[in-house]
Amino acid sequence: SDLGPAMAALALAPYHHGPRAHYVSNIDGAHIHDTLKGLSAETTLFIIASKTFTTVETMTNAQTARDWVQKALGKEAVGKHFAAVSTALDLVAKFGIAPDRVFGFWDWVGGRYSLWGAIGLPVMIAVGPRNFRAFLDGAHEMDEHFRTAPVQENLPVLLGLVGWWHRVICGYPARAVIPYDQRLSRLPAYLQQLDMESNGKSVTLEGTAVTTPTGPLVWGEPGTNGQHAFFQLLHQGTDFIPVEFLAAAIGHEPDLKHQHGLLLANCLAQSEALMKGRTLEEARAQMLAKGMKPAEVDKIAPHRVFSGNRPSITILYRKLDPRTFGRLIALYEHRVFVEGTLFNINSFDQWGVELGKELATGLLPVVEGKESAANRDASTAGLVGFIQHLRGSE
Known part of the structure; x- marks a missing residue:
């Protein structure tokens, strides 16, 4: 999947020192057409990432890319402008890519869990080996935390338990992920795949039908954009949808501290509003204090009531650097595993796409x-x- 590398490339944009990285995954020809438009074949390297080298979407785009290079530079140039991340060396060679330009990885690694290995090659090229190592080190730290920390202090376990409680006990159908960090704007889409492809199951490990709800619908947008799109439903809709906020205490733009302060204020305000709400009496008092007529207050006040007691979690970190980003993604991976274990399902297959x-x-x-x-x-x-x-x- 390109969701992991594409998300990581955007998240670590302040650390880019290498070539520009573009990601193409959709079989819709518009995706690769619009990406190639404006690029020079002479300065473009294609990395074809496919475990089997048979994935229809990937190989269709790869063929289009090869045709593009051949048309511009000739057939003999193909080998110099392509590399592969794959386990199928015979098919890679047949495509025209030499063995020394192939990066292998374990065939048991699913696409949604593969960012840490060779699938992450484009990210490493963009941010450099040192920053990519910091990303891996952060993930390892979270791995060790998950493995060794007591249950009551174990972040993946706590997140998993809360998620299970919301889904199974409370019956909440969805989970909204709202990063108040523009460079994490692709995190909700990545978590859609990580969570829903892993835990969107209806059969237990024993092969019987599950008896409780399993994985929720995962969706979201970055704040503050989401506030002007769907927060109306989160605050006053008939379904309770748990929200997960993410925010950095420090931004990457020292000249824009005021804007980052506004961003954090909005994040905290939404969390507080979901928790506390506003009563009818409070709404009436606020409107009367502004000089509104009692008849108008009676008419509008019910629409300005917020029930409150709507669940949210806020994850705070100092700054979105490579190490922190690695910790964050590993946290969500382990959380998915915890919830899958509680659901008694296999979080590592995806028969539903077949x-x-x-x-x-x-x-x-x-x-x-x-x-x-x-x-x-x-x-x-x-x-x-x-x-x-x-x-x-x-």
């Missing part, structure tokens, strides 16, 4: 018009027919 991939293989010739959709279900056949209709209207 069916759609299998069906897509069979649907490709149908979409391309090489086969009929007659043998498909009525819904799919109808969609294929409408696609063909839309194409015919061009």
Whole structure:
């Protein structure tokens, strides 16, 4: 997955001293087209990251990239502009990449847990070996904390227990992750995969149906943007959605301390508002103090009531440096494992992604018009027919 490296590259942007790093993952041709636009083939290195070197999305984009290089520089240039992170050396060689440009990793590592190894190569190139080592050291520190700290002081255990309590005992369906740190803007998307692909399961380790809810829906946006998008629902919606805030005490921009102060004030204010809320009496008193007429107060005050008692967690750190970032990501990895253990499910497989991939293989010739959709279900056949209709209207 590119979610980990892309998130890490953005999070560690202040430490970039190497080439610019771009990440392409979507099979939609617009993704690689827009990324390549403006780049020079002579100064571009492609790192193809695929354990099996057969992932359709990755290899389709890799072929497009190879065609782009060949068109600009000739076929003989391919080997100089590509490297691979893979375990399939035979397929890598067939693509045209020499063995000394291949970085291997263990075949048992799932994509969402692979940032620490060779999959993180683009991040190391961008931030340099020393900063990448600090990132790994921070993760190791959290690993050791998880392994040795008493339960009552163990951060992954405590987070996992709270998450399990919210999901199973309280029945809360979702979890919002709101980093008040713009460079962590891709963290919610990364955690969506880490958490939902790991714990979005309905079968236990014994192969029987689970008897309790399992992984929640994970979503979010960076603050303060989220305040103007969905905080209305968090504060006054009918569902209680636990919120996890993240914030740094110190920013990377010394000339913008006032803005960082505003950022922190907003983060703390949202946490306080979720906890304390505002009663009808408080709303009325506030409006009357501003000189509003009693009739208008009676009409509007109920809409300005906040129930409060809505759960949130705030994770604070001094500064988002490589070591801290490593600790943070390892914390969330271990938290997912703790919750998976409490759910009694396997957090390290992802069978739920297989069916759609299998069906897509069979649907490709149908979409391309090489086969009929007659043998498909009525819904799919109808969609294929409408696609063909839309194409015919061009």
